[in-house]
Amino acid sequence: MRPLTEGLLNRAYVIETPTGKFFLKDYLNQTPDLIRTQHTVTRELHAAGLPVSAPLADGEGLTLHQQGEHLLALYPWVEGHHRRGSQLDPEDCRELGATLGRLHTALDRLYRAIPQPLFLPCDSVAKAAGTAHRLLDAIGQLDESEREGVDELAEFRLHERLGLLRDLAERRPGPEVTLTVGPVHGDFHDLNIMYDERGLCSVVDWDRLELAPCLEELIRSALIIFVEFGRLDLELVREYVHGYLDERPWLVAELPAALHRLWWERLTDFWMLTWRYELLDRRPSVQFADQSALIVWWTHHYDKVLHVLT
Numbered sequence: 001m002r003p004l005t006e007g008l009l010n011r012a013y014v015i016e017t018p019t020g021k022f023f024l025k026d027y028l029n030q031t032p033d034l035i036r037t038q039h040t041v042t043r044e045l046h047a048a049g050l051p052v053s054a055p056l057a058d059g060e061g062l063t064l065h066q067q068g069e070h071l072l073a074l075y076p077w078v079e080g081h082h083r084r085g086s087q088l089d090p091e092d093c094r095e096l097g098a099t100l101g102r103l104h105t106a107l108d109r110l111y112r113a114i115p116q117p118l119f120l121p122c123d124s125v126a127k128a129a130g131t132a133h134r135l136l137d138a139i140g141q142l143d144e145s146e147r148e149g150v151d152e153l154a155e156f157r158l159h160e161r162l163g164l165l166r167d168l169a170e171r172r173p174g175p176e177v178t179l180t181v182g183p184v185h186g187d188f189h190d191l192n193i194m195y196d197e198r199g200l201c202s203v204v205d206w207d208r209l210e211l212a213p214c215l216e217e218l219i220r221s222a223l224i225i226f227v228e229f230g231r232l233d234l235e236l237v238r239e240y241v242h243g244y245l246d247e248r249p250w251l252v253a254e255l256p257a258a259l260h261r262l263w264w265e266r267l268t269d270f271w272m273l274t275w276r277y278e279l280l281d282r283r284p285s286v287q288f289a290d291q292s293a294l295i296v297w298w299t300h301h302y303d304k305v306l307h308v309l310t
Contacts, residue, residue: 014077021077022056026070030207035071038206039063041183045106051099053078053194053204078202080194085226090239092199093226097243099200100188100221104214105247107183111211122261125169128268132158132165135270138277150285154273157292164267164299173264177257179213186210188217189224215251215258218244223266223294230293234308241309255310263302266295 001024004012013024027035039055043063046054055063055073065072088096139147139155185192186208194202218241226237245252272284272291298305 015074023053023075023077025055025073025075027073027207030071032064032066032071035064035073038209039073041107041110041209042206044110045103048106050103050106051200051202052103052206053202075204078194078204080196080201082190082193083195084190085233085236085240086228088236090236093236093239094243094246096193096200096225097218097240097245098247099203099243100185100218101244101247103203104182104184104217111183121175122173122264123268125165125172125268128165128270129162131270131274132162135273135277150276150288153289153292154276157288158270158273160296161267161270164296168267168299171264173257173261177261179215179254179258179261180251181211182214184210184212184214184217186212186217188221213258213261214248215254216262219258219262223262223291227290227294230290231297232294232305234305238308252310256306259306259309263295263298266291267299 001013001015004014004023011026011028013026015022015024042052042054043057045052053075055075057063058065063073083092085093136155136158139151139158142151185203185206187205188203192203192205193200194204222232222237222240226233226240241255245255272288275281275284276288
């Protein structure tokens with residue numbers, strides 16, 4: 001047995017035995033009931049023929065086992081590899097979007113999706129600005145010998161973001177927006193999607209299964225999978241989004257509102273820097289250059305993104 005190191009939040013191991021290769025997950029910060037719900041859902045999706053990694057059951061039908069403080073589940077090993085958006089052709093992108101659409105539709109059959117007003121206010125300019133100033137103070141307290149390139153970039157981006165927030169305050173979405181809320185994977189991105197020589201073979205890591213706006217998962221995943229050098233590859237994103245909407249055409253009318261909410265969320269969000277300077281966890285810092293540039297690019301190309309995707 002050896003540990004796997006890829007991923008920010010997982011504690012997992014590969015086990016090789018004479019009868020096969022397996023993936024052992026040691027769950028962190030989740031309750032047994034929540035994990036069992038995830039297992040039930042993924043096993044039903046797998047049984048329905050969808051490319052979903054599901055836990056193995058023992059002779060008594062149990063998929064979760066507790067050993068001391070550890071909550072453990074065993075999965076078949078998925079032979080495959082990850083692919084960035086830039087490694088996909090347009091047909092692959094459309095199929096990836098269609099796969100997410102089929103997953104959402106199957107999840108809807110288990111937990112009915114409902115179009116409803118969110119009544120969940122987006123972060124205010126005042127709250128976001130307060131976070132930015134707090135992070136700037138933390139950077140300012142670093143000794144010169146401690147400062148790295150990412151700290152210089154973070155300082156620049158925070159000042160830049162404060163200016164954008166000041167200029168764009170009136171574009172904050174209202175809480176009355178109606179979006180279809182249903183069960184979603186919760187962490188759909190390239191490191192949780194496996195490919196083999198035939199194409200997409202498995203969607204893994206369902207730890208964040210939740211109820212949320214369906215289109216927000218579609219857009220949020222595109223903002224991770226299809227980003228290169230701080231900008232979106234709009235040709236590939238268009239195929240991805242349209243592949244999804246081919247499966248769920250009734251959501252087309254919601255797309256502008258979902259894009260608006262996600263744009264504002266990214267404009268007011270500083271989670272990578274909060275991890276770095278307040279939680280003292282630098283693992284997400286490798287993503288900061290691309291993601292901090294993306295929101296600036298998106299802001300300056302907002303109408304173009306909206307036109308291409310809708």
